[in-house]
Amino acid sequence: MKKITAIIKPFKLDDVKDALLDLGINGMTICEVRGHGRQKGHIELYRGAEYTVDFVPKTELSIVLENDQVEAVVDVIINAARSNKVGDGKIFVQDIERVVRIRTGEEDTDALN
Amino acid sequence: MKKITAIIKPFKLDDVKDALLDLGINGMTICEVRGHGRQKGHIELYRGAEYTVDFVPKTELSIVLENDQVEAVVDVIINAARSNKVGDGKIFVQDIERVVRIRTGEEDTDALN
Amino acid sequence: MKKITAIIKPFKLDDVKDALLDLGINGMTICEVRGHGRQKGHIELYRGAEYTVDFVPKTELSIVLENDQVEAVVDVIINAARSNKVGDGKIFVQDIERVVRIRTGEEDTDALN
């Protein structure tokens, strides 16, 4: 199994989620993170003093899935999360050795479906 | 070394933590996340308009440990986190190549104990 | 490619970020987490009843990078994040199989630069 971690723009989450559901991907976990990259943070002003907000809000989406689903999911995320502006984010793919469903103790493929 | 990532119900965290401490597992990191899966989010109502909260609050627990501890920890988490209702969560196991303790520079097994 | 995950003290983030930028590492994602380890949480008092805060605030820093950058980055983080007190945190290194830049669809090395 693989784990796909996508860092996306928060306002794209709804689109991405819908696209994944359409694809039959139902299980996912999200986390509010902040990112630094080409997209620059902005400069704010407080009582006459400037300060830089270096990290911009992002949403991290994690999906654990079967190996053969990776390609389709990556494509779907790219399409749904793209706004064609710097900061659209990245997708990382990692290996997962084992999955267990807590409720039933089922493992791996069974645990995912 | 391995990394165990468990997505659990927030109110089970205390039980899981205590069970892990009993097992001698002392190091762990938690993060507030939100999950989508079989457990459905709920419908809320604001001024006469319904809207769906698609993601439900979950706690993500990460533990990096020796390979031979994985089995016991998975068991302990399953037992402590189970409420036998949909949404109890999942456990993922991944490989970790290297661990460093920042304070001392110790690596791997030394860094973990 | 590799992913470095560093759990550090929140007030060290600025130093670590600056050190990474100096090294030419520009892309990173952070997340507010809470940790349990040797550093003990503290005891608080509410209306005459004590309670323990078991988890202390930490910042999790994730960087995906080329294999040959790992060594330098680990060193830089150790130096910048160290306060020599218990709880300075840990660095974990994992393998990453694939990276995609959402905006362009570029993969791996191209996606990172």
Next chain:
Amino acid sequence: MNQGIDVFFLTMGAAMVLAMHAGFAFLEAGTVRKKNQVNALVRVLTDFGFSTLAYFFIGFYVAYGIHFFMPVDQLLVLGDNSNGYELVHFFFLLTFAAAIPAIISGGVTERISFWPNVVATVLLVALIYPLFEGMIWNANFGFQTWLEGSFGAAFHDFAGSVVVHAMGGLLALGAVYVLGARKGRYGKNGQIKAILPSNIPYLALGSWVLCVGWFGFNVMSAATAEAASGLVAINSLMAMVGGLLAALVFGKNDPGFVHNGALAGLVAICAGSDIVHPMGALAIGIVAGAGFVIGFQFVQKKMKLDDVLGVIPLHGGAGVWGGISAGIFGQAAFGGAGGVSFISQCIGTATGALIALAGGFIVYTLVDRMMGLRLSEEQEYDGADISVHHISAYPEDDVT
């Protein structure tokens, strides 16, 4: 005895209505998204500031023909017995005038540009509002005389259901229409999409402050302590309660409806609070509260006006109802004090409503043409806090 006691009376009234502006600010800050909280707070405060200038230099003269451009010793504050009553009376009436932009603010929030909004505020408080205010409360243009001659009684609007609230709420209609909906409020097929409030406790705080301050708004509208009426106080209470309980039931326990329902009752009772029976006030409040719940959904879903806080039904709808209902429950037949004409109430209310509707469209269209009323798409997306004020509501969180 001198008028010190009346100065005291009106100072308390003015302070209480001033506090209501804080209520407007928090009601709005709690209802908008987090990225627009600072803007809501700053906009309400600065609107109050510019309203003061507009009303001091122009509006008060337009309505009452009174100005203060003479040395202090001619302002009848020293060495006579008035204790500067006229000056605190100005302050009291200003807090009403400044309610106009504060009301509208809840409709146009989350997307209006800062300085164009200021220009609209000044136009409304210097000209449109005092025009109608003077017609009703200073008998300008012979309108009241005509009504009294024709229908036996002048238009009765004790504390401003129409003069202030219907005016504000219906001016907002033009503003919201000209401005257009927030991005994402309506889907491709026009279906409504929820944009959720950031903070119910702030909303509740705002509502409470408004409720409490309202007793200054209504009771002190008597203008002198000698004229203070316990009937006005109890009627405000009964209408507030009627409004909140009706909104509770009709709004299915929604906190936004409950807290605004109390305000709807208070809006509606302003006009007749000195003449209706407490049970009449309760009935007026119940209709206002239920009407607000229905009206809110009508405006949002049917009229497709993105009136964020619901000020069109809250102030506009309940205000109109207040003007008319004073002509019903004010009658002796309904236990009221009488001396009020149903027809005059309808005509007076309609006149106010028309001026507001026309005025709103004209002023906001004008300002839009002149300087563009709306934030750019990017500014709206980033939020007015960052775009206009270069800071968020919780700055520490942005950097840690």
Next chain:
Amino acid sequence: MNQGIDVFFLTMGAAMVLAMHAGFAFLEAGTVRKKNQVNALVRVLTDFGFSTLAYFFIGFYVAYGIHFFMPVDQLLVLGDNSNGYELVHFFFLLTFAAAIPAIISGGVTERISFWPNVVATVLLVALIYPLFEGMIWNANFGFQTWLEGSFGAAFHDFAGSVVVHAMGGLLALGAVYVLGARKGRYGKNGQIKAILPSNIPYLALGSWVLCVGWFGFNVMSAATAEAASGLVAINSLMAMVGGLLAALVFGKNDPGFVHNGALAGLVAICAGSDIVHPMGALAIGIVAGAGFVIGFQFVQKKMKLDDVLGVIPLHGGAGVWGGISAGIFGQAAFGGAGGVSFISQCIGTATGALIALAGGFIVYTLVDRMMGLRLSEEQEYDGADISVHHISAYPEDDVT
């Protein structure tokens, strides 16, 4: 001169005590967990609404034999000199009556069902509270005459340490007992477990609003401007300060104790604020503040009553102490004004306490039998905000 000035006086008093209800709401919202904030806010507001109906239609008549079921022209508001004084007096006294459910609310929060709570509110404000109120403040049933005849002085409770606060706090005891503790409050062996407050600033805000409003509660209890007493004002101040400083020291700087300690002092001074010396008031406040800290822990740990905000010690305990201490520090020997009987104070206080204890058990048991007083386990776990109001306190955060 007419009674306009008294209408003004009581309007300010009523507005200030009305504001105290906002204080109750925020004190509670800050002390409960986040998932119950909306419910706390809505419940306090709607309790106020239903209390108004209960007191208007029944309670006021029970206590004072006065009702308002006649046309406005017979309500003595127009054409005479009373300016509708009786009506605003009703409003003022209502804000006291409505404090009963507001006090209890802090004890039963986080697990009580919505509509059953409304039923209990109505029963208490329509019947139980006015029963005792009338006995003490309207000399019903000859109770006061008997005390005066037997012990030289009637039961003296100037602003309601016993009539309002002990009554509310001890009614809460029955309610909390019948309701049972929140899930997770006590461990398997009965040991207490911390359930932590969500928001100290809200708690502090609530406390401040209550403190400020309390000066209306106490000073305006004089009922007319002519009877207003500076002694009442300074005594309220001194007791408030005594309470907060004692709670600071005894409570080891805990913000919950400090902010509630000020309220404990104010509860205790209500009864004797018109007769004790300022230093007596300080002493009364100190005992109240320290007593609250000790009483809170006693109720939670020994009695194992899950009284979330500590209203049993705060209003019940300090209220009882207020009734009794007026009989001590009111004596000329302690620098007080005299004319008060220690025995009458004890009997009056005990009578109030007994009525409250019995009334609380009866009413809440009754309601529990009839309709079930408590949320289901799942509703409690999900939080009353989602379960009852279908929305959380920070809705935007739920979807982004």
Next chain:
Amino acid sequence: MNQGIDVFFLTMGAAMVLAMHAGFAFLEAGTVRKKNQVNALVRVLTDFGFSTLAYFFIGFYVAYGIHFFMPVDQLLVLGDNSNGYELVHFFFLLTFAAAIPAIISGGVTERISFWPNVVATVLLVALIYPLFEGMIWNANFGFQTWLEGSFGAAFHDFAGSVVVHAMGGLLALGAVYVLGARKGRYGKNGQIKAILPSNIPYLALGSWVLCVGWFGFNVMSAATAEAASGLVAINSLMAMVGGLLAALVFGKNDPGFVHNGALAGLVAICAGSDIVHPMGALAIGIVAGAGFVIGFQFVQKKMKLDDVLGVIPLHGGAGVWGGISAGIFGQAAFGGAGGVSFISQCIGTATGALIALAGGFIVYTLVDRMMGLRLSEEQEYDGADISVHHISAYPEDDVT
């Protein structure tokens, strides 16, 4: 007629200024970092408590030679016609005295130790403040007589621009200097680094509460209802508006500046609010608001004083300007009422400023030597909430 009406008048004034302390608390809680919110709230409240004791037992006697150490029947509250006026007058003046530590609190926050701060509070409110207060408002030491004899008019400070605000703001200068900057405020080369506020809505709430309460501070400074002046009310309004609008423009729409600008205007108008023309008041407010923006940056960047809330420019700067400007705009030539001497204003202001500067350095150095004024480095890093109060502002969040 008796003085009941004046008791009413001052009770409202005192309650409003008491509320201002809640305003101070929230202004500070919103401006500090989250880890110091509880401490800000508790400190302001307990400072108020200790101020009451200090002023009751010592300070009031120092300023006015009045004390209350005699039985109630000799306090002239019963059986005569004063209704205990002196007692509520004490309360009113106490709320001014207690503003001194509340002002300073905003400068020293986030790093001052708890009990040493209490000691400083007591010293200031018992001795330093009443010393100058008595000189100006009770004509002690012949200072006012001398000014009147020499320059034709005594030092005119109607509601305390200098007596309260310049005093508080400049006492803070010494305190901030002795205490030193928060860790991390200035970089290695002395360059300033942003430490960001936690919560703009709390800051705004605090500002609103202060603004509204200020009308009690100023209007009720007349002391009796008979002397109440509408001019004071309108001038407070105009200066507030001038201050907020100037801060809006000069502060580039920064919410911190806008909300504090209104306060700067109000600080500056205290002295001359009973004699300047409303347009003079507007001018005074504009200068105060703009001056605050400039002064804030000067103090932080040039003087390198880490005055967290900017109380030195806000109360110190605008207070000094208020004292002086009353001598300008109070002149008949500027439309004012006259009877004021520019030189007396300058001398009076300078005297107050000097006492404050000297007093602040002495008291805080003393306390620092005696018991250490500052939290340890670790306590400061952990935050005063955990270090001093063993709890954070949002305890539930710490465990879930």
